[in-house]
Amino acid sequence: MTHKHGASKLTVKADAISIEGKNGRSLARINLQFCVGTSAYNVIKLEKKGKGFLGRTGDPKVVVEILANPGGVSVELKGAFSDTGSIIYFGGSSVSSLYGRAFVPDADCRLFETAGKEDFYLTNSGMLLQKKVSKKDLWMIAPPPHVLSFGDNELGWFGLSIPEPMPVVCTQISCHRQMFHVTFDSYSPSHSGGRLPRVFIDVGLEDDKAILDRHCVHAHGLGLIDQDKKSYEWWHNPVYCTWGDQCYLQKTAPRKLEDSIAIPLDEARIMHWAEGIRSIYPGEVNYIIDAGWFDYLGDYDPKLSEFKTIRDFKGVLSRLKARGFRAILWYTPFWVQTQSRVEKEHPDYLLRCRDGRIYRDQDNRAFLDYSNPDVREYTRGRVEYLLKTLDADGFKIDMNYVHPFMSDVVLHDSSWGYGNQFWLQVMKFFHACATAVKEDAFFTISGIESYLQPYASSVRLNDLFDFHNAKAWYDRAEMVARLMPDVPIDVDGWPASLEKIREYQFVSPVFGAPVTYYIDAVEVMTAKLTDVEHNRMASVWHVYGKVPCGRGMKLTIDSEQGIFERRGADGRLKAIALQKSAFVCFTADRIYLTSNCDRAVSIPVESVELYRKAEKVYRDGRRETVNLFKDGRKNLVLNVCDSGSGILCYEIS
Structure with a gap:
């Protein structure tokens, strides 16, 4: 079978898929060689089947399905496999191009030379993985999109795309001296209907980033994207998040913290910052009360040492709403503190190690096991309490990238989900709980994958610890725009120096509502904001309010070319x-x-x-x-x- 797309040509042979680039020159040879655990499977014969082929291996029970699609082919190993340590696709494959492009946070979201030695890791457990593989900041976007491209200006480009959520701990893409393969570590086919990964190979790409658009097209075709996704105007409101001002307070007047992630808040501070926002902008604002409003992780009751009574905290939210704010609460679905009521009363709710001990991270936090129906019922009650009783409007979902490797724990119900599928299951469940209480309940998350599109009110571009350069935020925004249609971009903005704020706040409202984590001071420089910074902020928010973001907008974001544009559905x-x-x-x-x-x-x-x-x-x-x-x-x-x-x-x- 030969597939032509523009100047490129893909040919399926018995042992490999060959890709020709411009002028008929070889761009890649993708070997149809696979390993499942310690067993190797090579295609030795092709049989025509419908729009593609079945590749026969030496094992009559194991075949490779190769299906044609408008952009190339998809490849999927099929057979009855038990859970395995790892699966390797395309062993010993080669590329002739000069470059590859990975889409991993920060330094790894870049072009790389194929003649070098590169390993890229795609996982939802990024914070734990980076400790094992010595990669920096893998956790910023979790999960990152499972895409990769190869090519150069002389040969053209092709790419690999894996749009479906997988029951896998980690996907590793290795390219050493122009030889590459893909490893799915601790893949659990029993959680995917017995299926192994399906990899799309796309040819004739316009450039190194065009694989993102193909990835989205595949997700559409697989029904992973909701084309009729509901959206609400207020999701595009400007945003204030308390975390930056909280960090400044902790840096200048430190308090003893019961948990390092939660810096205490009280009514006076919350309302003081609200008045600061009101001084620069009169319109409706989404006010995120960040980590520190609650007593203990896992319980999510208002912190009574700061708010005296639950009624007092509800009163704070009511006062914010009366002043024209939407009240958004920080929340992480997994973490549980040892002091929490849920751990003391329900230790059976917590994830367990394989030896039966409660699994704990380096800060001694435990994790809720959402495969347990009692945990889901407990969480449903917490969500209803926060949205209905306290009348919050939604959640900043955080720290989804810290849950343990699934291979290290035992689930209450092993059939419920695994790896990235486990996180998707949690997100779907959480979304269903919240929208059952408030149809327009707000979620800002930090994962950039097309299959999360139906469940995200916005995607947060997340922390960027390059205090002076915003490029990674622009790169992440481009990925959201291309992979998650009609999902608003939460442009984030933490942490930042005054220099970084000065640039970013004049660019980011093109692709998302303006966001500030600072109304009083910046902790990076331990500097108070002056009238100059407040005037600039007021000006940007005012101009954005004239033409806010909305459904159907078309974004062009290219940090390398310096192009940042927003167009309406009419193209204007x-x-x-x-x-x-x-x-x-x-x-x-x-x-x-x-x-x-x-x-x-x-x-x-x-x-x-x-x-x-x-x-x-x-x-x-x-x-x-x-x-x-x-x-x-x-x-x-x-x-x-x-x-x-x-x-x-x-x-x-």
């Missing part, structure tokens, strides 16, 4: 960031602009003849006419000043 430009310093929004008859520095801005428009007037609008309400220049037929030029001086926006009509 709605927002753009110019040179990472000016944020511009477009309505039907007006343009709104804000800048973080003094500069000349060239604004792309459909026709310069539509605009005749420009005004500088100050935060105190004053207006001042400014000169508007026209550069040809498609660009307006405006000399603007730093909004930190008290400018609310520039308005062009």
Whole structure:
């Protein structure tokens, strides 16, 4: 079988899949060689079947199914296998291209040279895995998308995509001196209807990132994406999260913490920060009360040492709502503190090691076992209590990337889920519990996989510990935009220096609602925010409010080219960031602009003849006419000043 796509050609042979790139030159040879545990299986004969082939191996009970699709083929090993330590696909395969592209957080989300030695790890247990494999910050996005591409400008590009959630502890992609294979570590086929992984091989890709779009197409075809996913306008509200200001307080006036993740909060602080947000923006804001509002992980009762009574904490949420905020609570589904009521009264709810001991992490936390129906019933009650009794509006779901390797624990019900499938099961269950109470219940999560799209109200771009460079956030935003259609992007923003904030807050509202973790001070520099920072924040939020993000928007995010655009469903430009310093929004008859520095801005428009007037609008309400220049037929030029001086926006009509 030969499949042509553009200048590329894929040919299925008995022993391998060959891929030709541009000008008929060899791009890759993907061997049909597999290992399950200690048993090896090689395809020795092809039989035509429907739209593809069955590859016969030396074992009559084991075959390889190869199916054609518009972009290439899918490959799946089939047979009756018990749980196994590892499965290897495509052993000894080779690539001729110069580069590969991995989509793993931070430093590993990059082009790499195929002639070198690279290993990439894809898992939901990223925080634990990085300790074993000496990789930094694997946990930032969990799970990361299971995609990889190979190619260069001379040969073109092809890619591998695994869109379905798998019962696997870790997927490892190895490329050493232009030889590669894929290893599924501790794969448990009994949790997937007896199935082993299905890998899509796509050819004729436009560039190194086009595999992301193919991955999304495959997920659509498999029914993993909800094309009619409900969305609500308020999910696109600007966001304030208390965590940055909490960290500043802990750094400057440290308190003894019962758990390192939970920095205490009280009513005075919560309402003080709310008034700070109100001083810069009058519209509705999603207010995230981060870790520290509760007594113990696992119980999630309000911290009575800070709020006195549960009624007092509910009163705080009511006061926030009266001031125009939505109340979002930090929550992690897994962690349990030793002091918690749930551990003392229900030790049977906790994950167990294989020797029967309660599994604990390095900080002595235990983990709820969601395969236990009693745990699910307990969690259902907690969710109903938080959303109905306390009247919270949703959750910041955090720390899903710290649960243990499934190979280290024993589940109450081993059939319920395993590996990444276990996390998906938990997310589906949690989503069902919350939406049964409030249909528009909000979830911000940190996993970027298409199969999570139906259950996420937004995807948080998560922590970035490069305090001065926001590039990884832009890369993550691009992945969300391409892999999870109609899911709002929670642009995050923690941790950051003032320098990083200055750039990022003028770019990120193109692809997501503005977010700040700081209204008082920045802990990275131990610096109080000044009127300049508050003025810039007020200006950005005001301009965003004129043209907020919404369903059906089309995003272009390319940090390497410096392109950040948002278009409506009609294709018209709605927002753009110019040179990472000016944020511009477009309505039907007006343009709104804000800048973080003094500069000349060239604004792309459909026709310069539509605009005749420009005004500088100050935060105190004053207006001042400014000169508007026209550069040809498609660009307006405006000399603007730093909004930190008290400018609310520039308005062009």
